[in-house]
Amino acid sequence: MKKIISIVSASALAVGLTVATAPSAFAACGGDLKIYFQGALTGPYAETGINEANGVILAIDKYNATNPKTKVAYDSIDTQASGAQSPALAAKVVADECAIGVVGGMYSGETLAAVPIYEGGKVPVVSPSATNPALTNKSAYFHRVVGSDLVQGPALAQIAIGLKSKLFVVDDATAYGKGLATIVKKNATKIIVGSDGVTEGTTNFTSVVAKVAKSKATAVFYGGYYPEAAIFVKALRDNPATKKVAFIAGDGVLDGEYIKLAKKNAEGSYLTAPGEPMDKVAPALAKEYKNKFNREHGLYTLEAYNSAYVLLQGIKAGKTTREALNTWLGEAVVKAVGSTISFSATGDPDKIVMNQYTIKGGKMVWVKKLS
Amino acid sequence: MDFSILISNFWSLGLDGLVVGAIYALISLGYTLVYGVLRLINFAHSEIFMIGTMAVYLVVLQFGFTGYEDPLPLIKFIGIFLLFATVAGIVSGGSAVLLEIVAYRRLRNMGASRLSSLISAIGASFFLVEVFRKISDSKNLDFPRLINKDPFFTAGTLYLSADKVLVLVGATIIFLILNRIINHTKLGMGIRAVSQDERTAILMGVNVNRIISYTFLLGGVLAGVGSAFYMVFYETTKANVGFLVGISAFTAAVLGGIGNVRGALVGSFALGLIQQYTSAVLGYNWRDVVTFVILVLVLLIKPTGLFGEALQKARV
Numbered sequence: 001m002k003k004i005i006s007i008v009s010a011s012a013l014a015v016g017l018t019v020a021t022a023p024s025a026f027a028a029c030g031g032d033l034k035i036y037f038q039g040a041l042t043g044p045y046a047e048t049g050i051n052e053a054n055g056v057i058l059a060i061d062k063y064n065a066t067n068p069k070t071k072v073a074y075d076s077i078d079t080q081a082s083g084a085q086s087p088a089l090a091a092k093v094v095a096d097e098c099a100i101g102v103v104g105g106m107y108s109g110e111t112l113a114a115v116p117i118y119e120g121g122k123v124p125v126v127s128p129s130a131t132n133p134a135l136t137n138k139s140a141y142f143h144r145v146v147g148s149d150l151v152q153g154p155a156l157a158q159i160a161i162g163l164k165s166k167l168f169v170v171d172d173a174t175a176y177g178k179g180l181a182t183i184v185k186k187n188a189t190k191i192i193v194g195s196d197g198v199t200e201g202t203t204n205f206t207s208v209v210a211k212v213a214k215s216k217a218t219a220v221f222y223g224g225y226y227p228e229a230a231i232f233v234k235a236l237r238d239n240p241a242t243k244k245v246a247f248i249a250g251d252g253v254l255d256g257e258y259i260k261l262a263k264k265n266a267e268g269s270y271l272t273a274p275g276e277p278m279d280k281v282a283p284a285l286a287k288e289y290k291n292k293f294n295r296e297h298g299l300y301t302l303e304a305y306n307s308a309y310v311l312l313q314g315i316k317a318g319k320t321t322r323e324a325l326n327t328w329l330g331e332a333v334v335k336a337v338g339s340t341i342s343f344s345a346t347g348d349p350d351k352i353v354m355n356q357y358t359i360k361g362g363k364m365v366w367v368k369k370l371s
Numbered sequence: 372m373d374f375s376i377l378i379s380n381f382w383s384l385g386l387d388g389l390v391v392g393a394i395y396a397l398i399s400l401g402y403t404l405v406y407g408v409l410r411l412i413n414f415a416h417s418e419i420f421m422i423g424t425m426a427v428y429l430v431v432l433q434f435g436f437t438g439y440e441d442p443l444p445l446i447k448f449i450g451i452f453l454l455f456a457t458v459a460g461i462v463s464g465g466s467a468v469l470l471e472i473v474a475y476r477r478l479r480n481m482g483a484s485r486l487s488s489l490i491s492a493i494g495a496s497f498f499l500v501e502v503f504r505k506i507s508d509s510k511n512l513d514f515p516r517l518i519n520k521d522p523f524f525t526a527g528t529l530y531l532s533a534d535k536v537l538v539l540v541g542a543t544i545i546f547l548i549l550n551r552i553i554n555h556t557k558l559g560m561g562i563r564a565v566s567q568d569e570r571t572a573i574l575m576g577v578n579v580n581r582i583i584s585y586t587f588l589l590g591g592v593l594a595g596v597g598s599a600f601y602m603v604f605y606e607t608t609k610a611n612v613g614f615l616v617g618i619s620a621f622t623a624a625v626l627g628g629i630g631n632v633r634g635a636l637v638g639s640f641a642l643g644l645i646q647q648y649t650s651a652v653l654g655y656n657w658r659d660v661v662t663f664v665i666l667v668l669v670l671l672i673k674p675t676g677l678f679g680e681a682l683q684k685a686r687v
């Protein structure tokens with residue numbers, strides 16, 4: 001029963017009923033301060049989530065190993081990347097007196113839904129990978145280390161234009177997928193020959209493929225995530241008329257699971273991500289990661305590490321309350337691994353990078369820096 | 372809106388619609404058979420289908436395919452496919468019988484209202500999805516490419532590949548077998564008798580509980596075989612795969628007239644074609660809008676669906 005009451009009160013807090021009285025309660029943290037990770041640790045999107053969570057764990061462990069004055073513990077909320085689940089879980093973080101900051105959310109939809117709750121509890125948030133433009137200036141408590149899709153979209157459009165292609169655009173109607181597709185369309189108007197939208201979770205792409213074939217497109221952009229992208233690219237390769245079209249997609253598709261599901265069909269895809277290739281930018285850290293977790297790092301492992309690193313630097317500088325840490329984030333310039341991180345007043349990073357990747361021999365391969 | 376695609380891709384879209392329709396049909400038959408004898412919508416039937424796909428997935432794992440091999444020779448593939456269909460049929464059929472015993476039989480014997488059975492069905496459906504979500508970690512499970520899907524016949528935008536032919540031919544054979552079972556066997560006679568009038572059937576010496584079990588078994592086996600076709604065609608599954616497919620199959624059964632075997636077949640193929648053509652002309656996102664508008668219109672004009680609910684008189 002107690003648990004139910006605490007959940008009820010947490011959600012009451014979430015809707016802002018008791019926000020005014022909340023901060024005094026946070027002084028009562030008995031143990032170590034906690035940095036939470038918000039993302040998918042189970043479910044279809046868990047591959048990306050686990051690689052991010054491990055990045056956060058690595059950063060915290062390395063920080064604690066330096067014997068700092070204030071030790072920090074790791075905790076997580078598993079949203080399965082769902083915007084329907086993230087607000088209630090965010091309320092749990094807000095209600096935890098020891099929670100000082102959040103690394104996350106992992107995807108745009110879950111982040112958009114959770115940020116108002118964090119704002120209500122004054123919890124500073126640093127996202128390693130949510131790229132939807134709607135998050136820019138969303139809240140004084142939201143920051144991210146990656147550029148928005150306003151940068152990724154034009155970069156993707158440039159790839160399509162560079163291929164001298166006729167482009168067909170498909171999206172999955174999610175905040176991320178549709179958002180990115182809209183920006184790509186805007187930046188490639190001259191070469192667009194058609195577009196369609198599907199629903200997340202669909203397996204039947206045959207009618208979309210027929211439309212692609214009819215439009216005589218030579219390239220397809222898919223705004224969405226890897227589970228559907230894998231089925232879509234297979235369907236394209238199976239139809240003789242669309243066998244050879246170039247498959248272009250954003251960071252939602254760039255994941256080991258995409259290769260696992262699409263197999264040979266994933267080869268040669270044109271993919272972008274603000275995420276930096278960790279093995280190129282920070283080979284020593286990548287090796288440490290592999291030794292510790294006994295698995296390869298993923299896209300955004302480095303960004304998750306750096307997001308946690310920024311929060312930890314603030315704590316090291318003595319900012320041990322949510323409010324103080326958030327104010328500090330607004331002003332700080334942190335030399336993180338591979339880059340210097342500072343946030344503009346909108347929460348976006350001052351320095352924005354974009355990378356192009358492809359799939360070769362069943363592996364993600366970094367191609368070049370785009371901006 | 373792009374009506375010109377109807378001209379340029381009419382046959383290729385139609386073929387895909389028929390293939391999808393054949394898979395729907397195998398599942399919608401389960402809804403319709405159970406409704407025929409019990410006057411009850413078995414909402415957990417989509418999960419019986421999902422369990423079939425999981426069984427196929429587990430069988431294919433035993434072979435250790437990586438998905439990077441060349442497709443199997445046709446004879447070998449057909450052998451392995453028969454194994455998939457058999458295992459999936461047994462597992463799905465068994466699950467359906469078990470489901471009937473656990474979720475429906477007791478309620479029925481106690482004379483509970485139909486509403487209780489309906490809620491029980493929905494509960495069973497949620498239970499099964501969540502159990503498999505837990506087991507599979509909500510992941511998309513991939514199925515290797517075993518059959519050569521390169522086109523062997525092309526005419527304009529239409530092309531035939533082995534997987535599509537397999538689904539169409541395989542499903543047709545199964546419909547013929549089902550036709551024989553329903554119209555020419557003792558079991559089929561029993562099913563028709565119970566569906567016509569349960570009381571009289573009892574008086575005539577029909578063991579109603581056994582007939583109901585067999586009906587669930589039959590529906591389950593059909594869904595299981597359907598799941599084997601589904602896996603070869605779509606090459607992926609997940610815990611909630613039954614939801615979208617189940618909704619479509621159920622809609623097809625209602626469209627054709629639930630309780631009517633021929634109705635389920637016609638409804639399924641009609642639905643497959645409608646979905647394919649509307650998503651090509653209006654865009655994928657309009658697909659379900661148009662589908663359900665058509666369904667409502669049909670039910671307004673003919674509340675019992677295209678063929679009415681008359682299993683006892685049905686011919687496949």
